[in-house]
Amino acid sequence: MSFVSVTDVWQEYDGRSILEKVNVAVKEGEFISIVGASGCGKSTFLRMLLADERPTRGEIRIDGGPPATEPNPERGVVFQRYSVFPHLTVRENLMAGEAFKSGFGRLRGSSRKAASERADAMLARIGLNHVADQYPASLSGGMQQRLAIGQALTAKPRVLLLDEPFGALDPGTRIAMHGFLTELQAETNMTVFMVSHDIEEAFKLGDRVLVFDKPRWDPHDPGLYGATITYDFDARDQGVPFQHLLDQYPSLMGD
Incomplete structure (x- = not known):
């Protein structure tokens, strides 16, 4: 089927x-x-x-x-041009994908801590853990695209x-x-x-x-x-x- x-x-x-x-x-x-x-x-x-x-x-x-x-x-998507949230840090961009999937749009308490830990694990896998607290504008185009891919994958569509x-x-x-x-x-x-x-x-x-x-x-x-x-x-x-x-x-x- x-x-x-x-x-x-x-x-x-x-x-x-x-x-x-x-x-x-x-x-x-x-x-x-x-x-x-x-x-x-x-x-x-x-x-x-x-x-x-x-x-x-x-x-x-x-x-x-x-x-x-x-x-x-x-449904998750990554376009030709990187599309991330410029007002959020690299770590927060990944956490945002998980928050949206939860349907509430905001994570609090233990849920936020767990999401932060999962975001850090994802950042290590995509090679961006060293810039977790920076904003997308400080990253190269290739790094921003890696972030966009990580953001889409974090939500596990x-x-x-x-x-x-x-x-x-x-x-x-x-x-x-x-x-x-x-x-x-x-x-x-x-x-x-x-x-x-x-x-x-x-x-x-x-x-x-x-x-x-x-x-x-x-x-x-x-x-x-x-x-x-x-x-x-x-x-x-x-x-x-x-x-x-x-x-x-x-x-x-x-x-």
Whole structure:
């Protein structure tokens, strides 16, 4: 039985299709990488999974529940650009994610102390424990992105949505964050959807790799038709020829 089901989803802006006839079923705990040329609706698809946008047609359900009308704590998200609370310290940013999930928005007494200890443990895992009492403005862009990832993961969402989350990180930190995300997913059984322009990263982290593309193309009006899922690769199959995919879709290597 699928945990996330996307059924005949279309999205249109001003009468123009961005996505059309998108269908996919995802098991709980799967890691889904999403690749495709710039402008083919990958980020739009994530926003619909987040329930920040509603499809023009079709529906998206999580664990058999009704289609969401707005974002909720069971969905976590990290966008391309780091998004943290500038008025909170690094530690408080992580505690905020836990507070929001509790539904009360504020932690007190023993609950606050326990959340602080968990935040410090998370900061150690993402390499930010030495700046726990600083504010985000004092951090580099890569450190702020690590903080944003840690904040999303602290809330332990059932579905984690990542939009090019590692682009601002240096190669060493990027590899470390790959390992951390893989470990945490195994611990929590989160279902992950990640948009990436790095095809090797997509195959390395993903259980499956979805390719978004436009099967219909009008040379006189390139924006006439929307994109859909044209390939669904099992990335766990070591025989998958992703170099062949690159040869067929060279635009996957860049935005």
